[in-house]
Amino acid sequence: MPPFTRSSSTLQSSVEGDGIGVDAEWSFMTVVQLKAQLKERGLPVSGVKSVLIERLDSMTTTTTTSKYFAKQPSSPADVATKTKGKTAVKTPTKRKSPTKSKSPGKSPGKSPGRSPRRVRIEPGTLKPPANWEKIYSLVEELRADRSAPVDTDGGEALPEKHLGEVVYRFQVLTALMLSSQTKDAVVGETMRILQGHGLTVENIHHTDHETLNGLIKKVGFHNNKTKYMKQSAEMILTQYNGDIPPNADELMKLPGVGPKMAYIVENIAFDTASGIGVDTHMHRMFNDLKWVTSKTPEQTREQLEGWLPRDKWASINYIWVGFGQEVQQQKEKMLRKCVASSSPREALGLVKKLGLDVQKEAKRFGLEDDVKSVM
Known part of the structure; x- marks a missing residue:
């Protein structure tokens, strides 16, 4: 039977065992492809994957990484590094996420990005605003x-x-x-x-x-x-x-x-x-x-x-x-009440702060002189 076809740049090496010649390019084949090739050559196919993994681990050649036959480490922290003169087979290992410390005040199971629950404000616990x-x-x-x-x-x-x-x-x-x-x-x-x-x-x-x-x-x-x-x-x-x-x-x-x-x-x-x-x-x-x-x-x-x-x-x-209704809906009446109040200047300043355009509305209702007299 003719050997497998491969490019001249492919690194080759073989390990003899049980009459099976194994080279590095085989490691990139699927099990089905390997079985087909072995059957074509009249070779046994049972235990193909385990045999090839064992053989590839002992190959003396440049590092070869296979997504199909790379040997899995015995633990997540175990990265197989072979001694000098042997192939180093590195298997990607899933990193374990570091344990996140629980923030005080956050309930278990809450997503990290969720804001902590607001603490209820008890009556009488806040400082009143000035004036x-x-x-x-x-x-x-x-x-x-x-x-x-x-x-x-x-x-x-x-x-x-x-x-x-x-x-x-x-x-x-x-x-x-x-x-x-x-x-x-x-x-x-x-x-x-x-x-x-x-x-x-x-x-x-x-x-x-x-x-x-x-x-x-x-x-x-x-x-x-x-x-x-x-x-x-x-x-x-x-x-x-x-x-x-x-x-x-x-x-x-x-x-x-x-x-x-x-x-x-x-x-x-x-x-x-x-x-x-x-x-x-x-x-x-x-x-x-x-x-x-x-x-x-x-x-x-x-x-x-x-x-x-x-x-x-x-x-x-x-x-x-x-x-608020009077400031928004009854502007003329509110202006007149402000001017007539015990503190007209403060009253007009208050409604102005709450959105009433005092000068504009005073002009509109003919109250400019009244407003000016108390400002």
Whole structure:
């Protein structure tokens, strides 16, 4: 039989054993190819791979690396290096990743890149911002007339108190559920429509989805809110004896009710303030004032609770939500109230810091002289 064909540059050497001639080029063949060649030559094929590995290990030639027949080391750290005069067969070994030390505060199983869980801020543990009391008192003064949209179409003003406490509390919850992503005027209109049909937990429970969805169609995300209202009515009847849950933690178990809504409902319905309800407008304003440094309303809530006295928790939402509405939507009225306040210069500086262009709006409403007189 003719020998294997190979290029002249191939290094050759053979080891005789059991009548089998083995050269370096064989090490690059697959077992199937080797068996075919051996059968063609009439040679035995059993144990081909193990025999060749043993023979190649003892070959005296230049180092040859084979992806098919390279001898595997007995352990990951064992790299076979032969003595001088013999072939050194190096087998790539998988490096063992160094053991990563666990960072304190990180839970086992968390990915290394994940941020550690935020530590809850306990009430009264943060240092209050400078001059916050003066600013807060000024806003309370500017809000004394209670003339913002939230004062007429908010969760505190809309419910029907004359129908009893249970119905009143359910209507408080309903008004807050309707309020997200919806202007107060639309919430007020929708609440009055529902009240015209009898806004009780029993009626909401018995009203079919399509009908209820039609009644609240003007509010934002009315499809989801219809579902949440139906599911909440079911839970209230079956788990809370027909009355809304008695505290914020229980309220948050209702579909569609988050911390902001739960704390506001708890405050209005039960006259209890276990937390501060913070919406996106409050979140923006308090960051503008540097009272907090936060990325979400929930972080703003936690930071406020960290320094704001508890006797302010119940009133902060309606005072500051209404104040923000007037700064954005009722600019002329706000400018007039600032000029007439006990601290006009500070009041105008405050609304300017919160985004109201005092000079532009004063000119627009013919209040330039009034503003200049107090600046």
